[in-house]
Amino acid sequence: MARRSDHTKEQIKEMALSAAEKLVTRDGLQGLSARKIAHEIGYTVGTLYLVFENIDELISHVNARTLDMLYESLLAATVSCRQPRTCILAIGRAYVEFATRHPHRWKMIFEHNLAKGVEAPQWYRMKVNRMFELVEQQLQPLLAGQSRKKIAQTAKTLWCGVHGICALAVTNKLEVDDAQSIQTLTDSLINHFVAGIAADIPV
Amino acid sequence: MARRSDHTKEQIKEMALSAAEKLVTRDGLQGLSARKIAHEIGYTVGTLYLVFENIDELISHVNARTLDMLYESLLAATVSCRQPRTCILAIGRAYVEFATRHPHRWKMIFEHNLAKGVEAPQWYRMKVNRMFELVEQQLQPLLAGQSRKKIAQTAKTLWCGVHGICALAVTNKLEVDDAQSIQTLTDSLINHFVAGIAADIPV
DNA sequence: ACCTGAACACCGTTCAAGT
DNA sequence: ACCTGAACACCGTTCAAGT
Numbered sequence: 180m181a182r183r184s185d186h187t188k189e190q191i192k193e194m195a196l197s198a199a200e201k202l203v204t205r206d207g208l209q210g211l212s213a214r215k216i217a218h219e220i221g222y223t224v225g226t227l228y229l230v231f232e233n234i235d236e237l238i239s240h241v242n243a244r245t246l247d248m249l250y251e252s253l254l255a256a257t258v259s260c261r262q263p264r265t266c267i268l269a270i271g272r273a274y275v276e277f278a279t280r281h282p283h284r285w286k287m288i289f290e291h292n293l294a295k296g297v298e299a300p301q302w303y304r305m306k307v308n309r310m311f312e313l314v315e316q317q318l319q320p321l322l323a324g325q326s327r328k329k330i331a332q333t334a335k336t337l338w339c340g341v342h343g344i345c346a347l348a349v350t351n352k353l354e355v356d357d358a359q360s361i362q363t364l365t366d367s368l369i370n371h372f373v374a375g376i377a378a379d380i381p382v
Numbered sequence: 383m384a385r386r387s388d389h390t391k392e393q394i395k396e397m398a399l400s401a402a403e404k405l406v407t408r409d410g411l412q413g414l415s416a417r418k419i420a421h422e423i424g425y426t427v428g429t430l431y432l433v434f435e436n437i438d439e440l441i442s443h444v445n446a447r448t449l450d451m452l453y454e455s456l457l458a459a460t461v462s463c464r465q466p467r468t469c470i471l472a473i474g475r476a477y478v479e480f481a482t483r484h485p486h487r488w489k490m491i492f493e494h495n496l497a498k499g500v501e502a503p504q505w506y507r508m509k510v511n512r513m514f515e516l517v518e519q520q521l522q523p524l525l526a527g528q529s530r531k532k533i534a535q536t537a538k539t540l541w542c543g544v545h546g547i548c549a550l551a552v553t554n555k556l557e558v559d560d561a562q563s564i565q566t567l568t569d570s571l572i573n574h575f576v577a578g579i580a581a582d583i584p585v
Numbered sequence: 586a587c588c589t590g591a592a593c594a595c596c597g598t599t600c601a602a603g604t
Numbered sequence: 605a606c607c608t609g610a611a612c613a614c615c616g617t618t619c620a621a622g623t
Binding site: 332353368 | 492493495496501507510535536538539540542543544545546547549550551553554555556557558566567568570571573574575576577578579580581
Binding site: 212213214224225228233234 | 595596599600
């Protein structure tokens with residue numbers, strides 16, 4: 180058992196988060212528990228409550244790290260693309276790729292529901308919003324003259340759609356399973372949606 | 383405590399499912415437990431294991447009932463519409479309406495993940511598939527000449543998209559909260575997607 | 586035959602007591 | 605000051621024992 184002053188609070192926090200990541204990656208949210216994390220880092224459960232308010236806060240921090248990884252992947256996908264449509268396709272493919280490569284980490288972001296009425300903290304919402312902004316940037320030229328709000332709404336619409344396909348595919352609720360087929364669906368959604376924007380139908 | 387022969391196995395099953403529905407409606411999947419269900423119906427936990435294999439099987443049956451309710455709602459939405467596009471919009475609105483009216487029941491369908499490698503039983507998948515078929519029927523005239531498989535894939539693409547919007551909205555992960563705004567997004571997705579189909583872009 | 590009640594191996598969370 | 609370890613109120617699941 181680790182004793183006093185072996186590690187600073189910051190170090191324990193880091194050790195706990197990284198142990199949690201390991202456990203989630205292997206067994207998903209179901210396989211995560213305060214006791215298992217504590218055991219993994221050589222402390223007792225009580226210690227976790229000295230550095231985290233509760234298990235939900237710990238999970239939020241793991242999710243924040245996952246969001247950072249995801250954002251990096253999506254950002255990387257936008258560097259070598261030219262037209263808006265192909266950029267959006269590239270972001271979509273990066274999203275599918277991430278979800279299928281890190282299914283448990285990715286799913287936990289959405290499985291972890293905050294207590295009723297509790298809002299996610301500002302820093303967390305920022306991490307989510309900048310993901311939508313990547314899509315907004317690409318939609319801008321396609322929606323020239325439209326308000327910022329309208330563009331943001333369009334990005335949400337499209338991206339929630341892409342997310343829905345991933346979510347049902349990764350949880351085996353669709354009858355497609357490999358990344359290839361999921362990509363066919365997300366490509367199709369993006370292509371049709373973008374074509375629909377081009378057709379400029381009134382909504 | 384209920385004693386022998388007070389109820390048949392079928393009656394206990396029905397009582398348990400209906401107690402579970404009540405608990406889920408109020409407190410969501412988190413608030414559901416075998417012990418609470420048993421207490422609600424006046425039996426001990428052990429009895430539940432005489433009529434259900436485990437809690438997962440019980441939850442699957444509650445979900446099956448929710449799927450039946452949902453299917454009825456979607457079906458009802460298709461009776462008084464004329465064009466494919468307006469029919470799909472109507473089904474989408476019925477879906478949003480159901481998800482926002484019965485958030486816990488609706489969410490549990492997707493929160494409940496089967497054990498790894500275990501497939502949902504045939505009767506369950508049928509209930510899911512007939513929902514997609516409602517959309518396929520409406521897409522058919524828009525995709526005249528396309529293969530059944532292609533039409534099925536298009537229905538999945540669109541409906542997963544609609545689902546994604548609902549899912550993120552109902553779990554407060556979007557910054558829209560009332561059914562009105564969700565509907566704006568799903569309407570937009572459907573309208574753009576259908577317009578994209580009409581534009582007949584190659585995918 | 587039907588159901589109980591206690592047991593087992595787990596949870597998250599708290600906090601008096603030890604070093 | 606830092607961390608433990610035991611307690612509390614919960615889980616799902618099993619099964620010998622009671623009626």
